Amino acid sequence: MAEFVMPQLGADMSAGKLIQWRKNVGDRVQRGDIIADVETEKADIEVEVFSTGVIEKVLIQPGQKVPVGTIMAIIREEGKPAHAEIPEVPALSPEAAPPPRVPVRAVAPPTAPGMARIHISPVAKKLAADLGVDPASVSGTGPGGRITLEDVQRAAQAQAAKAAPPEELDRAARMRQVIGAAMARSKREIPHYYLSTTIDMSRALAWLASENLKHSVEDRLVYGVLLVKAVALALREFPELNGLFVGGNAVPKPDIHVGVAISLRGGGLVAPALHKTDQQSLGELMKSFRDLVQRARAGSLRSSELSDPTITVTSLGEQGVEAVFGVIYPPQVALVGFGKIVDRPWASEGQITVRSAVTATLSGDHRVSDGHRGGLFLAAIERLLQEPSRL
Amino acid sequence: MTRDEIRDGILRALAQIAPEADLSRIKPHLRLRDQLDIDSMDLLNFVIAVHKQFNIDIPEADYPQLATLDGFVDYIAKAQTRK
Numbered sequence: 388m389a390e391f392v393m394p395q396l397g398a399d400m401s402a403g404k405l406i407q408w409r410k411n412v413g414d415r416v417q418r419g420d421i422i423a424d425v426e427t428e429k430a431d432i433e434v435e436v437f438s439t440g441v442i443e444k445v446l447i448q449p450g451q452k453v454p455v456g457t458i459m460a461i462i463r464e465e466g467k468p469a470h471a472e473i474p475e476v477p478a479l480s481p482e483a484a485p486p487p488r489v490p491v492r493a494v495a496p497p498t499a500p501g502m503a504r505i506h507i508s509p510v511a512k513k514l515a516a517d518l519g520v521d522p523a524s525v526s527g528t529g530p531g532g533r534i535t536l537e538d539v540q541r542a543a544q545a546q547a548a549k550a551a552p553p554e555e556l557d558r559a560a561r562m563r564q565v566i567g568a569a570m571a572r573s574k575r576e577i578p579h580y581y582l583s584t585t586i587d588m589s590r591a592l593a594w595l596a597s598e599n600l601k602h603s604v605e606d607r608l609v610y611g612v613l614l615v616k617a618v619a620l621a622l623r624e625f626p627e628l629n630g631l632f633v634g635g636n637a638v639p640k641p642d643i644h645v646g647v648a649i650s651l652r653g654g655g656l657v658a659p660a661l662h663k664t665d666q667q668s669l670g671e672l673m674k675s676f677r678d679l680v681q682r683a684r685a686g687s688l689r690s691s692e693l694s695d696p697t698i699t700v701t702s703l704g705e706q707g708v709e710a711v712f713g714v715i716y717p718p719q720v721a722l723v724g725f726g727k728i729v730d731r732p733w734a735s736e737g738q739i740t741v742r743s744a745v746t747a748t749l750s751g752d753h754r755v756s757d758g759h760r761g762g763l764f765l766a767a768i769e770r771l772l773q774e775p776s777r778l
Numbered sequence: 779m780t781r782d783e784i785r786d787g788i789l790r791a792l793a794q795i796a797p798e799a800d801l802s803r804i805k806p807h808l809r810l811r812d813q814l815d816i817d818s819m820d821l822l823n824f825v826i827a828v829h830k831q832f833n834i835d836i837p838e839a840d841y842p843q844l845a846t847l848d849g850f851v852d853y854i855a856k857a858q859t860r861k
Contacts, residue, residue, distance in 0.1 A: 599838050604829045607838060609818055652798060652815045677826075680819040685797060 389438035391422065391460040392517075393453050396432060396693035398717045399569035403427050404452040405459065414442050416462065421689070423459070428561045429657050430683070434690040440464040454543045456518050507534040518543040562655035573717045577632075578753040581712045582761050586769045588728055588743045594775040610728070611702055612673045614745075616778045618700055618723050619643050619664035621767035627756050628764055629697045631718040637755040646696025646716070647676065649683040657683050658699045658716060659692035669778055704728060710746040720752040721761075723768070784832075784854045788847065791827035795820050806847040832858070 393403050406424040410416055422436040444461040447453055505522045507515070511534050515522050518539065525542045527534035591613050599607045622629040622643050630639035644660035651657065661667070661675050682688055698719055703711040704727035711724035726746040733742035747768055751761045771778060789801050792810075799814050810816065816824070825836055825844065834857040836844070844850045 596838075604822075604836050604838075605826050607822065609822060611819070650817075652796065677819060677823055681795070681823055684820075 388443070389440065389462045389464050390458045391436055391438070391462055393425070393447075393455050393457045393459055394434060394690050394694060395455045396427060396690055397429075397569070398572060399429070399565035400427050400455060401565075402452055402454045403432070405447050405449050406431060407449050408445060408460075409433075410442055412442050412445055416440065416442060425690075428558065428565045429651075429655065430686045430688050430693075432688055432690050432693065436462070438462045438464050452544075453540070454518060454546065457540060457543065458514070505534065506532055507539075508536075511536045511539050515539045515542075518546075520546065559654045562651075566655060569717065570714050573714050577715050577717060577720075579715060580751050580753050580758050580761065582749045582751070582758060582765055583710060583712075583746060584748075584762075584765045584769060585731075585744050585746050586772055587733060588745050588772065591772050591775040592728070592743055606670060606673075608669055608673050609676075611725075612669055612676055613772065613775055613778055614702065614725050614747075615645055615647060615661065615664060615676070615700055616667075616669060616672055617768045617771040618698070619645050620771050620778065621764055622698065623665060624767050625756075625760060625764040627760065628721040628751065630720060630755075631697070632720050632752060632755055633718050637720065640697040642697070644695045644697045646699040646719075647679065648699055648701035648713075649680055651684060651686075657688065657693070658696060658701075659683060659688050660696040662691070662695065698722065700725070702726075704745070710748055712748050713750050715750050715752055720755040722750040724748040724750070779855075779858055781851055781855060784851050784858075785847070787831050788828060788850050788854070791824055791831055794827050795824045804847055806851075809845045810847060810850075811845070828854070834858070 396403075403425040404427075406426050408423050410420070410422050416422055416436050416439065418437055418439045420436050421433045422442075423434045425432045425434050440462045442460055443463045445459070446461070447457065447459040453459070506527055506529070507522050507525075512522060514520075514536055515525070515534075520539055520542045522534055522539075525534050525538050526532075528538055529535045588610070592610060595608055595610055595613065602608075622645075626639045627637065629643050630637060632638070642663055643665045644662050645664040646658040646660050648656050648658045659679055661672060661679065664672065667675065679688075679692070696716075696719065699713070699716050699722045701711055701713050701722065702725040704725055707727060709726040709729060711726060713722040713724045715722045724747070726748075728743050728745045730741050731744045732739050733744065747765055749761045749765055751758070785806075789804075792799070792814075793801060796814050796816060804810070804813055811821070821841075825841070828850070829836055832854055834854065836853075840853065843853050
Protein backbone atom coordinates (compact mmCIF):
# COMPACT_ATOMS: atom_id res chain seq x y z
CA MET A 388 0.00 0.00 0.00
CA ALA A 389 1.33 3.42 -0.86
CA GLU A 390 0.08 6.81 0.13
CA PHE A 391 -0.19 9.53 -2.47
CA VAL A 392 0.28 12.80 -0.60
CA MET A 393 0.07 16.48 -1.46
CA PRO A 394 3.66 17.03 -2.62
CA GLN A 395 5.97 19.79 -1.45
CA LEU A 396 6.83 21.59 -4.68
CA GLY A 397 9.49 23.96 -3.47
CA ALA A 398 10.27 25.79 -0.26
CA ASP A 399 7.53 28.30 -0.88
CA MET A 400 4.59 25.87 -0.91
CA SER A 401 2.60 25.07 2.24
CA ALA A 402 -0.67 23.84 0.76
CA GLY A 403 -2.29 23.00 -2.56
CA LYS A 404 -5.79 22.83 -3.96
CA LEU A 405 -6.89 19.77 -5.90
CA ILE A 406 -8.32 20.85 -9.26
CA GLN A 407 -9.07 17.40 -10.62
CA TRP A 408 -8.11 13.76 -10.53
CA ARG A 409 -6.76 12.44 -13.83
CA LYS A 410 -7.31 8.86 -12.65
CA ASN A 411 -10.21 7.13 -10.92
CA VAL A 412 -10.51 4.48 -8.24
CA GLY A 413 -9.59 1.16 -9.85
CA ASP A 414 -7.30 2.70 -12.47
CA ARG A 415 -3.76 1.37 -12.88
CA VAL A 416 -1.05 3.96 -12.46
CA GLN A 417 2.65 3.75 -13.22
CA ARG A 418 5.41 5.62 -11.48
CA GLY A 419 5.71 8.95 -13.32
CA ASP A 420 2.09 9.06 -14.54
CA ILE A 421 0.25 12.32 -14.04
CA ILE A 422 -2.42 11.51 -11.50
CA ALA A 423 -3.87 14.91 -10.55
CA ASP A 424 -3.85 18.64 -11.22
CA VAL A 425 -3.10 20.82 -8.23
CA GLU A 426 -3.27 24.59 -7.93
CA THR A 427 -0.52 26.40 -6.02
CA GLU A 428 0.29 30.07 -5.59
CA LYS A 429 2.63 29.89 -8.57
CA ALA A 430 1.06 27.63 -11.15
CA ASP A 431 -1.29 24.79 -11.87
CA ILE A 432 0.81 21.68 -11.47
CA GLU A 433 0.44 18.29 -13.13
CA VAL A 434 1.30 15.99 -10.24
CA GLU A 435 3.13 12.75 -10.95
CA VAL A 436 2.79 9.59 -8.89
CA PHE A 437 5.76 7.79 -7.31
CA SER A 438 4.27 4.28 -7.07
CA THR A 439 3.03 1.69 -9.53
CA GLY A 440 -0.25 -0.03 -8.76
CA VAL A 441 -4.00 0.43 -8.64
CA ILE A 442 -5.80 3.35 -7.04
CA GLU A 443 -7.60 1.84 -4.09
CA LYS A 444 -9.18 4.89 -2.59
CA VAL A 445 -9.44 8.61 -3.12
CA LEU A 446 -9.54 10.75 0.02
CA ILE A 447 -9.61 14.30 -1.28
CA GLN A 448 -12.17 15.78 -3.64
CA PRO A 449 -11.66 18.45 -6.31
CA GLY A 450 -11.90 21.93 -4.82
CA GLN A 451 -10.37 20.95 -1.48
CA LYS A 452 -7.25 22.78 -0.33
CA VAL A 453 -5.02 20.67 1.88
CA PRO A 454 -1.61 21.10 3.52
CA VAL A 455 1.54 19.57 2.07
CA GLY A 456 1.83 15.96 3.26
CA THR A 457 -1.91 15.26 3.42
CA ILE A 458 -2.79 11.79 2.16
CA MET A 459 -4.84 12.29 -1.01
CA ALA A 460 -5.18 8.73 -2.26
CA ILE A 461 -4.19 5.17 -1.42
CA ILE A 462 -2.50 3.09 -4.08
CA ARG A 463 -2.34 -0.71 -3.88
CA GLU A 464 1.12 -1.51 -5.12
CA GLU A 465 1.72 -4.47 -7.39
CA GLY A 466 2.53 -7.77 -5.71
CA LYS A 467 1.14 -6.60 -2.37
CA PRO A 468 -2.10 -7.75 -0.80
CA ALA A 469 -5.26 -5.76 -1.28
CA HIS A 470 -6.85 -3.97 1.66
CA ALA A 471 -3.76 -4.32 3.79
CA GLU A 472 -4.11 -1.97 6.72
CA ILE A 473 -5.92 0.71 4.82
CA PRO A 474 -6.99 3.28 7.33
CA GLU A 475 -10.52 4.55 7.15
CA VAL A 476 -10.01 8.20 6.30
CA PRO A 477 -13.19 10.10 5.67
CA ALA A 478 -12.94 12.72 2.95
CA LEU A 479 -12.91 16.18 4.38
CA SER A 480 -16.11 17.74 3.19
CA PRO A 481 -17.55 20.05 5.79
CA GLU A 482 -21.16 19.60 4.84
CA ALA A 483 -21.23 15.82 4.63
CA ALA A 484 -18.74 14.54 7.15
CA PRO A 485 -19.48 10.88 7.85
CA PRO A 486 -19.46 9.79 11.48
CA PRO A 487 -15.89 9.33 12.62
CA ARG A 488 -14.74 5.76 12.91
CA VAL A 489 -12.09 4.29 15.11
CA PRO A 490 -9.42 2.29 13.33
CA VAL A 491 -9.67 -1.35 14.33
CA ARG A 492 -6.06 -1.68 15.35
CA ALA A 493 -6.21 1.14 17.84
CA VAL A 494 -3.45 0.68 20.37
CA ALA A 495 -2.78 2.96 23.30
CA PRO A 496 0.22 5.11 22.41
CA PRO A 497 3.12 5.38 24.79
CA THR A 498 2.84 8.49 26.86
CA ALA A 499 5.56 10.45 28.53
CA PRO A 500 5.48 10.43 32.30
CA GLY A 501 3.69 13.40 33.74
CA MET A 502 1.91 14.19 30.48
CA ALA A 503 -1.82 14.05 30.04
CA ARG A 504 -2.76 10.88 28.22
CA ILE A 505 -3.81 11.56 24.65
CA HIS A 506 -6.13 9.06 23.00
CA ILE A 507 -4.90 8.71 19.46
CA SER A 508 -4.48 5.73 17.16
CA PRO A 509 -1.02 4.93 15.73
CA VAL A 510 -2.12 5.84 12.19
CA ALA A 511 -3.53 9.16 13.35
CA LYS A 512 -0.40 9.75 15.39
CA LYS A 513 1.81 9.07 12.40
CA LEU A 514 -0.28 11.40 10.25
CA ALA A 515 -0.06 14.09 12.94
CA ALA A 516 3.73 13.74 12.98
CA ASP A 517 3.85 13.87 9.16
CA LEU A 518 1.71 16.98 9.03
CA GLY A 519 3.41 18.73 11.92
CA VAL A 520 0.28 18.73 14.07
CA ASP A 521 0.68 18.54 17.85
CA PRO A 522 -1.81 15.84 19.02
CA ALA A 523 -2.21 17.70 22.33
CA SER A 524 -3.77 20.59 20.42
CA VAL A 525 -6.35 18.39 18.66
CA SER A 526 -9.74 17.73 20.21
CA GLY A 527 -10.85 14.16 19.50
CA THR A 528 -14.31 13.38 18.15
CA GLY A 529 -14.00 9.59 18.35
CA PRO A 530 -15.42 7.42 21.12
CA GLY A 531 -14.03 8.52 24.48
CA GLY A 532 -12.55 11.63 22.90
CA ARG A 533 -10.16 9.60 20.78
CA ILE A 534 -8.38 11.59 18.06
CA THR A 535 -9.26 10.21 14.64
CA LEU A 536 -7.48 10.64 11.32
CA GLU A 537 -10.16 13.09 10.34
CA ASP A 538 -9.49 15.17 13.46
CA VAL A 539 -5.81 15.35 12.56
CA GLN A 540 -6.53 16.31 8.97
CA ARG A 541 -8.97 18.98 10.09
CA ALA A 542 -6.43 20.39 12.55
CA ALA A 543 -3.78 20.42 9.82
CA GLN A 544 -6.15 22.25 7.49
CA ALA A 545 -6.86 24.82 10.16
CA GLN A 546 -3.13 25.29 10.71
CA ALA A 547 -2.54 25.70 6.99
CA ALA A 548 -5.42 28.12 6.69
CA LYS A 549 -3.82 30.25 9.40
CA ALA A 550 -0.38 30.05 7.80
CA ALA A 551 -1.47 30.37 4.17
CA PRO A 552 -1.99 33.78 2.62
CA PRO A 553 -5.65 34.79 2.61
CA GLU A 554 -7.64 33.69 -0.42
CA GLU A 555 -8.98 37.13 -1.23
CA LEU A 556 -5.56 38.26 -2.44
CA ASP A 557 -5.09 37.79 -6.16
CA ARG A 558 -2.58 35.29 -7.43
CA ALA A 559 0.15 37.86 -8.02
CA ALA A 560 -0.09 39.10 -4.44
CA ARG A 561 -0.15 35.57 -3.04
CA MET A 562 2.84 34.68 -5.19
CA ARG A 563 4.72 37.69 -3.84
CA GLN A 564 3.99 36.50 -0.32
CA VAL A 565 5.24 32.96 -0.87
CA ILE A 566 8.35 34.16 -2.69
CA GLY A 567 8.96 36.60 0.15
CA ALA A 568 8.64 33.84 2.73
CA ALA A 569 11.06 31.54 0.90
CA MET A 570 13.61 34.29 0.33
CA ALA A 571 13.35 35.49 3.94
CA ARG A 572 14.05 31.93 5.05
CA SER A 573 17.03 31.80 2.69
CA LYS A 574 18.53 35.03 4.02
CA ARG A 575 17.84 33.99 7.61
CA GLU A 576 19.32 30.49 7.36
CA ILE A 577 21.87 30.45 4.55
CA PRO A 578 25.22 32.19 5.08
CA HIS A 579 25.68 33.36 1.50
CA TYR A 580 29.01 34.20 -0.09
CA TYR A 581 29.20 35.88 -3.50
CA LEU A 582 31.75 35.62 -6.31
CA SER A 583 31.92 37.24 -9.70
CA THR A 584 33.96 36.80 -12.87
CA THR A 585 33.81 38.14 -16.43
CA ILE A 586 33.82 35.57 -19.22
CA ASP A 587 34.81 36.13 -22.84
CA MET A 588 31.84 34.94 -24.93
CA SER A 589 33.23 35.81 -28.39
CA ARG A 590 34.09 32.25 -29.35
CA ALA A 591 30.80 30.88 -28.04
CA LEU A 592 28.74 33.50 -29.91
CA ALA A 593 30.65 33.05 -33.18
CA TRP A 594 30.16 29.29 -32.98
CA LEU A 595 26.46 29.76 -32.18
CA ALA A 596 25.91 32.08 -35.17
CA SER A 597 27.54 29.61 -37.55
CA GLU A 598 25.54 26.71 -36.12
CA ASN A 599 22.26 28.60 -36.39
CA LEU A 600 22.92 29.34 -40.08
CA LYS A 601 22.77 25.60 -40.69
CA HIS A 602 19.47 25.08 -38.95
CA SER A 603 15.84 25.86 -39.55
CA VAL A 604 14.21 28.06 -36.95
CA GLU A 605 12.94 25.11 -34.91
CA ASP A 606 16.45 23.79 -34.31
CA ARG A 607 18.19 27.09 -33.57
CA LEU A 608 19.89 27.63 -30.24
CA VAL A 609 19.95 30.66 -27.95
CA TYR A 610 23.12 31.42 -25.99
CA GLY A 611 21.34 30.81 -22.68
CA VAL A 612 21.42 27.10 -23.48
CA LEU A 613 25.22 27.19 -23.73
CA LEU A 614 25.40 28.86 -20.32
CA VAL A 615 23.12 26.30 -18.69
CA LYS A 616 25.00 23.36 -20.24
CA ALA A 617 28.36 24.79 -19.15
CA VAL A 618 27.07 25.11 -15.58
CA ALA A 619 25.81 21.51 -15.64
CA LEU A 620 29.12 20.12 -16.93
CA ALA A 621 31.11 22.19 -14.41
CA LEU A 622 28.97 20.73 -11.61
CA ARG A 623 30.33 17.27 -12.41
CA GLU A 624 33.68 18.55 -11.17
CA PHE A 625 32.17 20.29 -8.11
CA PRO A 626 29.50 17.89 -6.86
CA GLU A 627 29.17 19.66 -3.49
CA LEU A 628 27.48 22.60 -5.23
CA ASN A 629 24.87 20.30 -6.77
CA GLY A 630 22.49 19.31 -4.00
CA LEU A 631 20.51 20.30 -0.97
CA PHE A 632 21.05 21.21 2.68
CA VAL A 633 18.54 19.23 4.72
CA GLY A 634 18.26 18.68 8.46
CA GLY A 635 21.65 20.21 9.17
CA ASN A 636 23.46 18.14 6.55
CA ALA A 637 24.73 18.74 3.04
CA VAL A 638 23.17 16.22 0.67
CA PRO A 639 24.94 16.19 -2.72
CA LYS A 640 22.69 14.82 -5.46
CA PRO A 641 23.88 12.27 -8.02
CA ASP A 642 21.78 13.71 -10.84
CA ILE A 643 22.23 17.25 -12.12
CA HIS A 644 18.85 18.96 -12.55
CA VAL A 645 19.48 22.64 -13.25
CA GLY A 646 16.52 24.83 -12.28
CA VAL A 647 16.15 27.79 -14.62
CA ALA A 648 14.59 30.96 -13.25
CA ILE A 649 11.72 32.02 -15.52
CA SER A 650 10.01 35.32 -14.92
CA LEU A 651 6.24 35.25 -15.26
CA ARG A 652 4.22 37.97 -16.91
CA GLY A 653 2.33 39.85 -14.29
CA GLY A 654 5.13 39.32 -11.77
CA GLY A 655 6.82 36.55 -9.89
CA LEU A 656 9.00 33.73 -11.08
CA VAL A 657 9.41 29.97 -11.06
CA ALA A 658 12.60 27.94 -11.41
CA PRO A 659 11.67 24.50 -12.78
CA ALA A 660 14.23 21.81 -13.58
CA LEU A 661 15.75 20.82 -16.88
CA HIS A 662 16.16 17.17 -15.97
CA LYS A 663 19.63 15.58 -16.26
CA THR A 664 20.92 18.79 -17.78
CA ASP A 665 24.46 17.52 -18.18
CA GLN A 666 23.36 14.50 -20.22
CA GLN A 667 21.23 16.35 -22.78
CA SER A 668 22.70 17.52 -26.08
CA LEU A 669 22.44 21.24 -26.81
CA GLY A 670 19.64 20.53 -29.28
CA GLU A 671 17.68 18.47 -26.76
CA LEU A 672 18.30 21.03 -24.05
CA MET A 673 17.06 23.82 -26.31
CA LYS A 674 13.81 21.96 -26.99
CA SER A 675 13.28 21.20 -23.29
CA PHE A 676 14.09 24.81 -22.37
CA ARG A 677 11.68 26.28 -24.93
CA ASP A 678 8.93 23.91 -23.83
CA LEU A 679 9.58 24.71 -20.16
CA VAL A 680 9.42 28.49 -20.69
CA GLN A 681 6.20 28.21 -22.66
CA ARG A 682 4.55 25.95 -20.08
CA ALA A 683 5.79 27.99 -17.10
CA ARG A 684 4.27 31.13 -18.59
CA ALA A 685 1.05 29.32 -19.42
CA GLY A 686 0.98 28.17 -15.76
CA SER A 687 1.28 24.45 -16.46
CA LEU A 688 4.25 22.62 -14.95
CA ARG A 689 4.85 19.07 -13.72
CA SER A 690 5.48 18.30 -10.08
CA SER A 691 8.92 16.75 -10.68
CA GLU A 692 10.04 19.90 -12.48
CA LEU A 693 9.38 21.92 -9.34
CA SER A 694 10.63 19.46 -6.74
CA ASP A 695 13.80 18.20 -8.46
CA PRO A 696 16.14 21.19 -9.08
CA THR A 697 19.57 20.72 -7.51
CA ILE A 698 20.85 24.22 -8.32
CA THR A 699 19.36 27.35 -9.92
CA VAL A 700 20.60 29.42 -12.86
CA THR A 701 19.22 32.91 -13.32
CA SER A 702 19.89 35.14 -16.29
CA LEU A 703 18.68 38.71 -15.97
CA GLY A 704 20.64 39.79 -18.99
CA GLU A 705 17.70 40.78 -21.10
CA GLN A 706 16.50 43.27 -18.53
CA GLY A 707 19.73 45.09 -19.15
CA VAL A 708 21.78 44.49 -16.03
CA GLU A 709 25.39 43.37 -16.18
CA ALA A 710 25.41 41.21 -13.07
CA VAL A 711 22.97 39.49 -10.74
CA PHE A 712 23.82 38.27 -7.24
CA GLY A 713 20.97 35.90 -6.51
CA VAL A 714 19.36 34.65 -3.32
CA ILE A 715 19.76 30.88 -2.99
CA TYR A 716 16.47 28.96 -3.25
CA PRO A 717 16.37 26.73 -0.16
CA PRO A 718 17.14 23.92 0.36
CA GLN A 719 19.54 24.29 -2.59
CA VAL A 720 23.11 25.33 -1.84
CA ALA A 721 24.14 27.41 -4.83
CA LEU A 722 22.84 29.77 -7.48
CA VAL A 723 24.61 30.89 -10.66
CA GLY A 724 23.73 34.26 -12.21
CA PHE A 725 24.44 35.68 -15.66
CA GLY A 726 24.12 39.31 -16.76
CA LYS A 727 23.74 40.68 -20.26
CA ILE A 728 26.40 40.23 -22.89
CA VAL A 729 28.27 43.49 -23.52
CA ASP A 730 31.14 44.47 -25.79
CA ARG A 731 34.20 45.38 -23.70
CA PRO A 732 37.80 46.36 -24.30
CA TRP A 733 39.69 43.18 -23.51
CA ALA A 734 43.39 42.99 -22.79
CA SER A 735 45.03 39.74 -23.81
CA GLU A 736 48.59 38.88 -24.84
CA GLY A 737 49.61 42.55 -24.71
CA GLN A 738 46.84 43.62 -27.07
CA ILE A 739 43.57 45.36 -26.44
CA THR A 740 40.68 44.09 -28.52
CA VAL A 741 36.91 44.33 -28.25
CA ARG A 742 35.22 41.17 -27.01
CA SER A 743 31.68 40.18 -26.09
CA ALA A 744 31.68 39.36 -22.41
CA VAL A 745 29.24 38.18 -19.76
CA THR A 746 29.52 38.51 -15.99
CA ALA A 747 28.92 35.20 -14.20
CA THR A 748 28.30 35.14 -10.47
CA LEU A 749 27.99 32.46 -7.84
CA SER A 750 25.96 32.70 -4.66
CA GLY A 751 27.17 29.87 -2.45
CA ASP A 752 26.10 28.41 0.88
CA HIS A 753 29.04 28.66 3.29
CA ARG A 754 27.77 25.68 5.29
CA VAL A 755 28.51 23.53 2.24
CA SER A 756 31.32 25.16 0.24
CA ASP A 757 33.74 28.04 0.42
CA GLY A 758 34.99 30.76 -1.89
CA HIS A 759 38.03 28.81 -3.01
CA ARG A 760 36.00 25.94 -4.47
CA GLY A 761 33.34 28.36 -5.69
CA GLY A 762 35.99 30.31 -7.58
CA LEU A 763 37.33 27.17 -9.21
CA PHE A 764 33.78 26.29 -10.21
CA LEU A 765 33.29 29.64 -11.99
CA ALA A 766 36.67 29.13 -13.67
CA ALA A 767 35.48 25.74 -14.93
CA ILE A 768 32.37 27.36 -16.44
CA GLU A 769 34.61 29.89 -18.17
CA ARG A 770 36.89 27.15 -19.52
CA LEU A 771 33.94 25.13 -20.85
CA LEU A 772 32.49 28.15 -22.66
CA GLN A 773 35.73 28.58 -24.61
CA GLU A 774 35.07 25.27 -26.38
CA PRO A 775 31.41 25.58 -27.33
CA SER A 776 31.44 22.73 -29.86
CA ARG A 777 32.21 20.32 -27.00
CA LEU A 778 29.31 21.40 -24.83
CA MET B 779 -3.43 35.41 -48.96
CA THR B 780 -4.52 38.94 -48.04
CA ARG B 781 -2.68 41.17 -45.57
CA ASP B 782 -5.59 40.81 -43.16
CA GLU B 783 -5.35 37.04 -43.29
CA ILE B 784 -1.61 37.20 -42.70
CA ARG B 785 -2.15 39.60 -39.82
CA ASP B 786 -4.72 37.28 -38.22
CA GLY B 787 -2.36 34.34 -38.58
CA ILE B 788 0.47 36.24 -36.90
CA LEU B 789 -1.82 37.32 -34.06
CA ARG B 790 -2.96 33.72 -33.58
CA ALA B 791 0.68 32.67 -33.22
CA LEU B 792 1.27 35.53 -30.79
CA ALA B 793 -1.75 34.48 -28.71
CA GLN B 794 -0.11 31.07 -28.18
CA ILE B 795 3.01 32.73 -26.78
CA ALA B 796 1.37 35.46 -24.71
CA PRO B 797 -2.15 34.19 -23.97
CA GLU B 798 -2.84 36.92 -21.41
CA ALA B 799 -1.98 39.81 -23.75
CA ASP B 800 -4.74 42.04 -25.11
CA LEU B 801 -3.85 41.76 -28.78
CA SER B 802 -6.45 44.30 -29.88
CA ARG B 803 -4.35 47.01 -28.22
CA ILE B 804 -1.19 46.29 -30.19
CA LYS B 805 -0.04 49.28 -32.21
CA PRO B 806 1.14 47.78 -35.53
CA HIS B 807 3.95 50.28 -36.14
CA LEU B 808 5.57 49.96 -32.69
CA ARG B 809 8.01 47.29 -31.57
CA LEU B 810 6.22 44.20 -30.25
CA ARG B 811 8.80 43.68 -27.53
CA ASP B 812 8.08 47.14 -26.12
CA GLN B 813 4.35 46.48 -26.01
CA LEU B 814 4.38 42.91 -24.70
CA ASP B 815 6.55 41.49 -21.96
CA ILE B 816 8.36 38.97 -24.18
CA ASP B 817 11.96 37.79 -24.07
CA SER B 818 14.21 36.04 -26.58
CA MET B 819 12.75 32.62 -25.77
CA ASP B 820 9.19 33.91 -26.34
CA LEU B 821 10.33 35.57 -29.54
CA LEU B 822 11.83 32.32 -30.79
CA ASN B 823 8.64 30.40 -29.92
CA PHE B 824 6.67 33.10 -31.75
CA VAL B 825 8.82 32.87 -34.88
CA ILE B 826 8.54 29.07 -34.80
CA ALA B 827 4.75 29.29 -34.55
CA VAL B 828 4.64 31.68 -37.54
CA HIS B 829 7.05 29.44 -39.46
CA LYS B 830 4.72 26.48 -38.91
CA GLN B 831 1.61 28.40 -39.80
CA PHE B 832 2.86 29.89 -43.07
CA ASN B 833 5.41 27.20 -43.91
CA ILE B 834 8.21 29.67 -44.65
CA ASP B 835 11.75 29.62 -43.37
CA ILE B 836 12.92 32.68 -41.45
CA PRO B 837 16.71 33.11 -41.27
CA GLU B 838 18.06 34.53 -38.01
CA ALA B 839 19.49 37.53 -39.91
CA ASP B 840 15.93 38.58 -40.80
CA TYR B 841 14.70 38.85 -37.20
CA PRO B 842 15.11 42.67 -37.11
CA GLN B 843 12.47 42.94 -39.86
CA LEU B 844 9.98 41.20 -37.57
CA ALA B 845 10.16 43.74 -34.76
CA THR B 846 6.74 45.30 -35.44
CA LEU B 847 3.43 43.77 -36.49
CA ASP B 848 3.48 45.81 -39.73
CA GLY B 849 7.03 44.65 -40.45
CA PHE B 850 6.08 41.05 -39.80
CA VAL B 851 3.07 41.24 -42.18
CA ASP B 852 5.27 42.80 -44.89
CA TYR B 853 7.87 40.09 -44.43
CA ILE B 854 5.36 37.24 -44.75
CA ALA B 855 3.61 38.88 -47.71
CA LYS B 856 6.93 39.18 -49.56
CA ALA B 857 7.94 35.64 -48.69
CA GLN B 858 4.60 34.36 -50.03
CA THR B 859 5.01 36.12 -53.40
CA ARG B 860 8.48 34.57 -53.69
CA LYS B 861 7.07 31.08 -53.33
